[in-house]
Ligand code: VG1
């Protein structure tokens with residue numbers, strides 16, 4: 001075995017997006033492509049000689065191949081130890097926990113989250129820092145800069161390391177430990193939630209269904225929900241991770257998790273349903289014939305946090321991404337807590353959690369989490385809900401309706417237009433920007449526009465500034481229209497339009513969100529000239 005320095009030439013497209021570098025598998029399969037990115041990471045993160053790196057992924061196609069390359073490069077670059085999940089598996093929140101628990105220098109997580117998997121689909125890689133969270137913008141910026149100058153990388157010439165047994169192996173001067181991907185994470189969940197109460201709930205007639213969507217959460221959910229909490233076998237559906245995610249699109253929303261939705265909306269539906277995404281960090285919560293909006297879920301977890309032992313000491317504060325509805329703000333206000341508004345992407349929550357300013361965080365994109373790790377966490381959210389239901393002994397729907405009675409309802413929806421020509425997508429946002437001077441004071445959908453801007457965030461901890469984080473049209477009554485472009489896609493552009501309006505009157509809480517927001521939707525389409533500029537007349541996905 002010897003370390004080999006390989007000459008390479010740079011690629012100009014290795015800029016990490018909202019959550020790491022995501023590209024088609026075919027792009028990653030180009031000679032040197034993955035190696036260049038990994039070396040750019042190693043060249044950007046400081047002195048890690050002798051330190052520990054965590055490696056694992058969501059099990060998608062190319063995961064195993066990429067891990068072997070990363071192991072050999074980590075050894076050649078001087079890491080002392082790598083912890084890798086058995087079979088190359090680590091959910092994103094479990095990887096975050098392992099980095100923290102074993103005081104690793106950082107981790108490489110291989111995932112394109114909910115994007116489809118397979119030879120013609122997507123792959124992704126993300127670097128997480130020592131706090132367990134996604135690298136902040138300064139680090140991803142340095143990685144991108146390195147990737148544009150790289151001329152060589154280091155890799156050990158060695159045989160592949162067997163990953164299917166819990167074992168350790170020596171790779172050059174580096175030790176590789178293949179670890180149980182579930183055990184540490186399961187113990188963490190048990191430390192946060194009342195497993196006895198949840199077990200009693202699940203074994204006394206309360207029925208649930210969990211859809212792992214053929215992705216990484218399967219082994220975690222089967223161990224925790226079925227083995228530890230006693231739910232009947234078969235509670236976890238599609239629980240064996242597949243390299244192509246069963247040909248599906250493991251995005252837990254009403255469109256892509258239709259298998260679960262059909263179960264929860266059928267006669268004799270279970271009391272509770274949940275799904276997670278490709279890498280296990282997202283969650284969808286359903287009651288019997290009832291959908292919980294992710295923004296509401298964050299607010300409801302915050303308002304009911306004292307049901308869960310891990311949060312009974314109180315919350316430090318709450319943070320939500322800017323496009324997420326303001327439902328959590330109302331809870332924060334009532335509880336006397338600070339509520340922070342960050343740009344989209346979990347990396348912006350890390351500083352707030354590290355500084356002890358927030359306990360709970362959430363995004364409208366089916367992401368909720370807390371300071372137990374530094375990623376959003378799908379199964380955590382499911383267990384939190386079950387803990388609340390076990391204590392309160394009411395249905396999901398009643399928990400939500402009671403919440404609305406107390407705090408009002410933030411009607412909310414996101415309309416995605418996928419596969420748009422990049423120029424046309426930019427033009428749509430520019431069209432709205434061009435109207436910033438004249439919109440304030442105008443009435444749209446019966447509401448007066450108060451203010452328009454491009455959202456800029458100044459991190460309250462380190463003072464770093466992030467510009468152009470979404471085009472906002474804010475109304476006097478708190479309603480909002482927000483437009484931004486996705487930073488996780490791999491082909492064309494995706495325009496996301498976020499719509500929100502607040503309704504205090506309990507008698508008006510029974511509307512369908514699309515009906516309640518119809519005026520706002522029409523206004524957004526009008527001011528953006530979206531249909532004209534893109535040639536599309538309806539969204540690809542509505543959540
Ligand atoms: C999307 C979501 C964002 C989330 C990100 C990563 O980003 O909107 O809220 O943090 O995905 O989640 P974008 O830039 O496409 O809007 V995951 O589960 O894909 O790692």
Ligand code: CO
Pocket residue numbers: 113114277278279280281282
């Ligand atoms: Co994800």
